[in-house]
Amino acid sequence: MISNAAETLYENPLASAEDLTTFRLEGEGAVSFPLGRLRLESVRPPEDGQDANVVLWCPEDFPPDIAVEWDFWPIREPGLCILFFHAKGRAGEDLFDLRPRTGPYEQYHHGDLDTYHVSYFRRRWPAERAFHTCNLRKSYGFHLVAQGPDPLPSVLDAEGPYKLRLTVDRGHISFAINDVTSFEWYDDQPLAGGKLGFRQMAPLIGEYANLRVSQL
Template sequence: MLFINLSCTENKGNTGDRVIFQEDFSSELDPNLWVIEMDNQPNSSVRVEDGKLVLDTKGGVTVWLNRELDGDFEITYERTVVMDDGPNDRLSDLNQFWLANDPNIENLFTRSGVFEEYDDLEMYYVGFGGNYNSSTRFRKYKGEGEKPVLQEYDEAPYLLAANKTYRIKTVREGGKVSFWVDDRLFFEYEDPHPIPSGYFGFRSTWSRHEIDYIKITRL
């Protein structure tokens, strides 16, 4: 696990981009870096296992990175929906929140993991393979209970395959946000009222997911 604080150092690539955070899940989650909100359901856990973050839950779960993001950035990670003989194995809900804020209280991390409890946040959301893998949706939550679907798919290749490792990329450039899967553009949105800053969270419900790493780069 590695956290890079830009006030101290920079890790620049060939293009001048800077890695501001990366985590390989080689050790237990640092509670100062990760906040788990998980519905109280049986046979549910969030754990690190064999170098992967595992979300294995009967109900809803959000794992927040406790670092506020602003400016232009790119988030990449690898993620697999596991289908075997586990009690929670279900091909559904490779989801995420990003640039999340609570307009009503300063502390974002006050919820139990139940999906409806997030309705009053301001943020972007992708539900990849939601509703039993029947739809993939992009929403903007407006902080007042409104969360309109801005774009949606209901056919392959925009639905999940079992036990396939996906490379997920999320980009924020100015007022534009985009979501990519294996270098395929799923969603792109030029927001007339961009969210200036907020938090990223892995999101899912009733399924088992393995996340292999995460890297955030300043563009």
């Protein structure tokens, strides 16, 4: 749903199935709204590895200079969350016109698309659980370009909602949680906009609400 507000390109409360009618889910996942906000989870066991992971794409294409804001609640760990942004084909194609993807990570960083992706609430491996960071990568490829602290608590102590904000302004990319900046990075060859999507690594369950994309 496109907002009429001049400074806002897109708003979606993510509060019901009607809010996701044009979203696209890749991988074997389930969406529900038990608390009036989007709950995303895999329906496959984590033993299935990358085949158990899911991506939920917003259908809109966005320009290069934007702010993306959303609310997040961690419900079950281990796992991790990723936001893909500025995703489109390597020759500029619409993301949905490319070969079908089914969730394995390699399809997204060494497939036929270019994208940035920020990973947060990284709780999959022991090292990640011991020292929490947010990572920014640029693809094609698996290029780690920035890293910063992740202030999100574990599920046991989490209350939420946690306010997440990503900004891209003429190649300057920053990411903040509850107004605490995790990292900033400048790309002298920035990607030219595209789609955004939420990715989860099983068996994590996360909840999302109040997605907003604004023009910078």
